[in-house]
């Protein structure tokens with residue numbers, strides 16, 4: 621009996637698993653890659669990384685090279701051979717202390733310089749203030765001047781600094797957009813600040829980068845860098861009141877279900893478009909205008925939303941909505957809504973452009 625796979629089939633399995641992994645992790649927006657810099661700050665960080673990387677490569681090659689050389693050159697060649705005995709070599713010891721110290725001093729200076737350039741508390745200019753709140757497990761994004769609160773997608777204009785206040789009412793999260801900006805912790809009881817600046821239009825992936833519970837890895841967001849005109853148009857659209865469904869329509873039934881306190885939706889979600897207070901669930905006034913939901917892990921379409929409302933626990937285990945709805949129909953805690961309710965709510969939410 622063959623107990624182990626042959627080496628070839630094992631290699632093939634590793635290859636298939638790796639390719640599947642990379643295929644599954646590919647998503648909308650730029651990949652989460654600090655080396656693909658799309659902003660001056662990200663370029664500074666990538667540049668520092670490259671310098672540190674090549675310094676480390678040089679040190680590694682030198683040290684390992686010398687090690688291999690000495691092992692081969694000075695190995696014992698006869699049973700009765702003994703090494704020559706030394707007692708110290710001052711010049712050599714001073715050299716191998718000073719050279720690494722010098723390298724570390726240069727690395728330290730470069731790091732301090734980069735921290736000065738991209739430091740979260742040193743924005744290069746004052747721009748648009750926004751507040752980003754770490755939730756379980758999604759991101760709330762508020763534009764206080766325009767009185768707009770949205771979720772999952774941070775819109776910003778090119779060429780303008782966004783001054784970001786970071787807020788948490790639960791645990792520690794960390795705000796990170798690898799292609800645009802470094803990481804800043806999001807702390808309960810202490811609002812940190814950072815800034816983002818982008819001059820290349822595009823959609824960039826963001827990620828919570830501090831372990832914060834079951835769905836930490838699925839606490840994603842996107843940053844949309846747009847032309848100033850597009851950004852203003854978007855901001856304007858978000859200040860409008862939520863769309864009112866036509867009387868008697870499926871959407872109107874959905875709204876009724878949504879507003880009925882027994883169904884618990886309004887315990888956590890608001891459909892007030894502006895100025896709504898921060899709640900446990902995302903503001904849904906313009907839900908349908910967002911391209912993703914549930915911490916940006918699902919594209920926002922009818923199929924995904926239906927599956928989400930049918931069984932939120934299966935779609936994102938541990939999420940607060942699944943927990944809150946479990947008592948609605950105790951006989952089927954994982955399917956808290958009836959098929960009719962799901963259809964009406966889906967129609968209503970998809971109408972909230």
Ligand code: CUA
Pocket residue numbers: 754757792793794828829830831832833835836837839
């Ligand atoms: Cu939020 Cu990890």
